[in-house]
Amino acid sequence: MKTWHELPPGAVITEPGSSRNFKTGSWRSYKPVWNEENCIHCMLCWVYCPDMAVKAEDGKRCEFDYDFCKGCGVCALECPGKKGVKAITMQEEGA
Amino acid sequence: MTKMIAATGNEAIANAMRLANPDVCSAYPITPATEIMHIFSGYAANGEVSTEMLLAESEHSAMSACIGAAAAGGRVATATSSQGLALMWELLFIASGMRLPIVMGVCNRALSAPINIGCDHSDSMGARDCGWIQLYSENSQEAFDNMLQAFRIAEHMDVRLPIMVCLDGFITSHSIESMRWVDESAARAFVGGYQQSIPLLDIAKPASYGPLILSDMYMEYRKAHEQIMAKVPQIVQEVGAEYGKLSGRSYGLFESYRLEDAEVAIVVMSSAAGTTKDVIDRYREKGIRAGLLKPRLYRPFPYEEICRALQHLKAVAVLDRSDSFGASFGPLYLDIVSSLCNQPQKPVIINKIFGLGGRDYMPDQAEHTLDELIRIAQGAPVNSVKEYIGVRG
Amino acid sequence: MLTPLNLKELSKQPELFAPGHRMCTGCGAPIVVRMVMMAAQYPLVVANATGCLEVSTSIAEYTSWKTPWIHNAFENAAATIAGVETMYRSLKKQGKINDEIRFIAFGGDGGTSDIGFQSLSGAMERGHDMTYICYDNGAYMNTGIQRSSATPFGADTATCPVGSESQGKQQQRKDLTRIMAAHGIPYVAQASPNHWQDLMRKVRKALDIKGPKFINIISPCNRGWRTKTNDAIQLSRLAVETCYWPLFEIENGVTSITVTPREKKPLIEFLKPQGRFKHMFATENAWMLETAQQHVDACWDRLQREQTLFVQPGTSE
Numbered sequence: 001m002k003t004w005h006e007l008p009p010g011a012v013i014t015e016p017g018s019s020r021n022f023k024t025g026s027w028r029s030y031k032p033v034w035n036e037e038n039c040i041h042c043m044l045c046w047v048y049c050p051d052m053a054v055k056a057e058d059g060k061r062c063e064f065d066y067d068f069c070k071g072c073g074v075c076a077l078e079c080p081g082k083k084g085v086k087a088i089t090m091q092e093e094g095a
Numbered sequence: 096m097t098k099m100i101a102a103t104g105n106e107a108i109a110n111a112m113r114l115a116n117p118d119v120c121s122a123y124p125i126t127p128a129t130e131i132m133h134i135f136s137g138y139a140a141n142g143e144v145s146t147e148m149l150l151a152e153s154e155h156s157a158m159s160a161c162i163g164a165a166a167a168g169g170r171v172a173t174a175t176s177s178q179g180l181a182l183m184w185e186l187l188f189i190a191s192g193m194r195l196p197i198v199m200g201v202c203n204r205a206l207s208a209p210i211n212i213g214c215d216h217s218d219s220m221g222a223r224d225c226g227w228i229q230l231y232s233e234n235s236q237e238a239f240d241n242m243l244q245a246f247r248i249a250e251h252m253d254v255r256l257p258i259m260v261c262l263d264g265f266i267t268s269h270s271i272e273s274m275r276w277v278d279e280s281a282a283r284a285f286v287g288g289y290q291q292s293i294p295l296l297d298i299a300k301p302a303s304y305g306p307l308i309l310s311d312m313y314m315e316y317r318k319a320h321e322q323i324m325a326k327v328p329q330i331v332q333e334v335g336a337e338y339g340k341l342s343g344r345s346y347g348l349f350e351s352y353r354l355e356d357a358e359v360a361i362v363v364m365s366s367a368a369g370t371t372k373d374v375i376d377r378y379r380e381k382g383i384r385a386g387l388l389k390p391r392l393y394r395p396f397p398y399e400e401i402c403r404a405l406q407h408l409k410a411v412a413v414l415d416r417s418d419s420f421g422a423s424f425g426p427l428y429l430d431i432v433s434s435l436c437n438q439p440q441k442p443v444i445i446n447k448i449f450g451l452g453g454r455d456y457m458p459d460q461a462e463h464t465l466d467e468l469i470r471i472a473q474g475a476p477v478n479s480v481k482e483y484i485g486v487r488g
Numbered sequence: 489m490l491t492p493l494n495l496k497e498l499s500k501q502p503e504l505f506a507p508g509h510r511m512c513t514g515c516g517a518p519i520v521v522r523m524v525m526m527a528a529q530y531p532l533v534v535a536n537a538t539g540c541l542e543v544s545t546s547i548a549e550y551t552s553w554k555t556p557w558i559h560n561a562f563e564n565a566a567a568t569i570a571g572v573e574t575m576y577r578s579l580k581k582q583g584k585i586n587d588e589i590r591f592i593a594f595g596g597d598g599g600t601s602d603i604g605f606q607s608l609s610g611a612m613e614r615g616h617d618m619t620y621i622c623y624d625n626g627a628y629m630n631t632g633i634q635r636s637s638a639t640p641f642g643a644d645t646a647t648c649p650v651g652s653e654s655q656g657k658q659q660q661r662k663d664l665t666r667i668m669a670a671h672g673i674p675y676v677a678q679a680s681p682n683h684w685q686d687l688m689r690k691v692r693k694a695l696d697i698k699g700p701k702f703i704n705i706i707s708p709c710n711r712g713w714r715t716k717t718n719d720a721i722q723l724s725r726l727a728v729e730t731c732y733w734p735l736f737e738i739e740n741g742v743t744s745i746t747v748t749p750r751e752k753k754p755l756i757e758f759l760k761p762q763g764r765f766k767h768m769f770a771t772e773n774a775w776m777l778e779t780a781q782q783h784v785d786a787c788w789d790r791l792q793r794e795q796t797l798f799v800q801p802g803t804s805e
Binding site for chain 3: 147150155159165185296
C-alpha cells in the first residue's frame with residue numbers, strides 16, 4: 001500500500017476511467033448467456049446495461065464482458081429476442 | 096516608497112485583491128466584510144479587473160463556487176466574517192483537503208448567539224484546524240500587505256493551500272488609517288500570474304476531484320497535509336523578505352517588540368497589539384523591561400521560533416480575543432503554552448480574555464496585565480491562570 | 489458530425505463512463521448517467537453531489553469518469569459547477585481558453601430537492617450556462633433509504649417506516665420539475681431511461697441551449713424500492729405508462745408532453761412490484777391507493793390541460 005509520500009496531492013485521480021482495474025464480475029450470482037442465433041442486434045441490452053458489460057463492434061453486439069457483469073438480468077428481461085425466443089438467458093453462476 | 100494615503104482595512108483588502116486580479120470572486124455579504132465586496136464589485140463593474148463575480152445566495156454556496164472555480168484552474172478570492180465563515184465550515188476542510196489556493200479576507204467578528212457584530216476572533220479561531228493558512232493583521236497597512244503576500248504564499252507550487260487573511264472587524268475594517276499602497280506594476284509583478292495545477296478545464300487530461308478515501312488511506316492524506324504545512328513558515332518568510340524589497344516593509348512569522356531584553360511580555364494579535372505597544376513604551380520609560388510578541392502567522396503555528404523568542408522571559412500574559420467559553424483556555428494561550436511546555440527554562444504563562452463582541456481594549460487593560468506580570472516576575476503566586484478583563488462584575 | 493440517436497451508431501462511440509463502478513447490481517443510476525454522457529455532443533465537465541453515484545464511481549485511485557469531474561459536498565453540486573462555469577467564462581473572456589465545454593451537475597433527489605435545494609435554486613436564478621440532472625430514486629438511498637421530499641406518497645422508508653401508528657410517507661412528492669420551471673429557466677424536462685431516445689434528445693436539446701437547464705430523470709433503485717435486480721427498465725417504463733412520471737418538457741415556459749402512453753395504466757401496476765408499497769394493498773389501506781391514484785390523475789390532467797394552452801387553434805399537436 002502507498003506511503004504518504006506517494007499519494008497524489010489532494011487525492012485527485014489523474015487516470016480517467018481507472019475503475020476498469022476493479023473487476024466487479026466477481027459479484028455475480030447469476031450470469032447472462034448470449035444465444036447469438038436469437039439475437040436481432042437491437043442493441044437494447046447494450047444501452048440498458050448498468051455496467052457497460054455488453055461489448056459492441058461495428059454496430060452489433062458481441063460477447064458479454066464478464067469482467068464487469070454483475071448479473072443483474074436487466075438485459076435478459078428487456079431482450080425482445082427472435083419470434084418470442086430470447087437471445088439472453090440467466091444461468092446460475094458456477095453451475 | 097509611495098505616498099501616504101488614508102484608507103480603511105476593507106479598502107486595503109479590496110485594493111490588494113484588485114492588484115492580484117482574481118479570475119473569479121464568489122462572495123456573499125456579511126457585516127463587516129460586506130464593504131470589501133462592494134468596493135471590489137465596483138472594480139469589476141468598471142472593468143478594472145478581469146474578475147467574473149459570482150454573487151452566491153449564501154456563504155456556503157460562495158465557498159462551494161470558489162472550490163469549483165479554483166479546481167477549474169484559476170485565481171480565486173473572497174471575503175467573509177463570523178456567521179458566514181461558520182456557514183462555510185465544512186467546505187474549509189474540503190478546500191484545503193483538495194489543495195486549492197483560495198485567498199480569503201476575514202474581518203474578525205463575534206459569533207452568535209447572542210448575535211453581535213463587534214470585533215472578536217471567535218470566527219477564525221473556530222476554523223483554526225481546518226487546514227488553511229492563517230495570517231493576522233494589526234492595521235490597514237498590514238491587511239493590505241498580507242493580502243498581497245497571501246496570493247504568493249497560497250499559490251506557491253510547494254504549498255497550494257487556501258489562506259485566510261484576518262483583520263479586526265470594524266476596528267481595522269472600517270477605521271481610516273494612514274498607510275501606503277505599493278507601486279501598481281511592481282505589485283502586479285510581485286503577485287504574478289496564476290499557475291494551474293491539474294485544472295478541471297483541461298479536458299484533454301480529465302481528472303476526478305474529491306474521491307472517497309477509506310480508512311486504509313485517509314490518515315496518510317492527513318500526514319501529507321501536515322508535511323505541506325511544515326513548509327509554509329519558510330515560504331512565508333521568503334515572501335515576506337521579497338515583499339520588503341518591493342515595499343520597504345518586510346514581514347516574518349511574528350513581530351517582536353522590545354522583546355529581546357524583556358523580563359515580562361504580552362502576547363497579543365491584531366489591533367490590540369497596537370494599543371499594547373504604546374503601554375509597553377510607557378512602562379519602559381518607568382524602567383520596566385516589558386515587551387510584546389505579536390503573532391502574524393497563526394496557522395501553521397511557528398512553535399519553535401516563538402519558543403526561542405519567549406523562553407528567556409520570567410512571565411508572559413497571552414491575550415485572547417476569543418475563548419472556549421469556560422470550557423478551556425483561549426486558543427492563542429494553548430498554542431503559546433505548547434511551544435514552551437517542554438523547555439526546562441520557561442516563563443510563567445497566564446491567559447487573559449479580552450475584547451469579546453467588540454468590547455473595547457483600552458490601555459488600562461494592558462496596564463492591569465503588566466502590573467500582574469511584574470508581581471509574578473518578582474515571585475508572587477498566580478491568583479488565577481485565566482481571567483476575563485474589561486468585563487463588569 | 490453528431491452521432492445520430494440510434495443505438496447502432498451510438499455503440500460505435502467511445503464511452504465517457506467506465507465499468508468497474510460499485511453501484512448495486514441492476515441500479516438505475518449508472519444507466520441514466522451512461523445515457524446522458526452518450527448523448528452529449530460537447531466536451532463535458534461534471535460535478536456530482538455526495539450520494540450513491542458519487543461514492544460508487546470514485547474510490548481511492550479508481551474513477552469511472554472519463555471527463556473532468558468534481559465531488560465537493562452533499563448540497564452544493566449546483567454551486568460547485570456554477571463556480572467551474574464562471575471560471576470558464578472568465579478564462580474564455582481573457583483569451584486563455586478556447587474549447588467549447590458544457591457543464592453538468594448530477595445529484596440524487598436528496599442532494600437536489602432537499603439539502604441541495606438552495607444551491608440549485610441560486611445557481612438557476614443566476615443564469616449560469618449549466619445543466620443540472622437529478623437522478624431521482626425517491627429517497628436518500630446511499631445512507632440506507634431515508635425519506636426525501638421526492639419520496640412518493642405511502643412509501644415505506646427507514647425514517648417513515650410502516651408501523652402500527654403510521655403507514656409510510658404521508659406527504660405527496662414535491663414537484664421539483666415544476667419548481668425549476670417556475671424559476672423561468674429556458675429548459676426543464678422529465679425523462680426516463682426506458683425511453684432512451686427521448687432522454688438523449690432532451691439532453692442534447694439542453695446542451696444546445698444557453699443558460700440554466702434542469703432535467704429530472706427517474707432512476708429505479710431495487711434496494712430501496714424492494715424489487716428485483718432486473719427490473720430497473722421495466723419499472724421506469726411502468727412509471728411512464730401509469731403517468732406517475734410523465735415525460736414532458738417546458739421550453740421557455742411552453743409545456744409539451746413528449747411521450748403520451750398509448751394506454752394510461754392504473755397506478756397499481758407501478759406500485760405492485762415494489763415492496764415499499766406492499767402495505768398499501770391491505771384492505772384497510774385502500775384509501776392510500778385511491779389517494780395516490782387521484783394525485784397522479786390530477787397531475788396528469790393538469791399537464792395535459794397546460795399543454796393545450798400553448799397549442800395554436802387549427803394546428804396539430
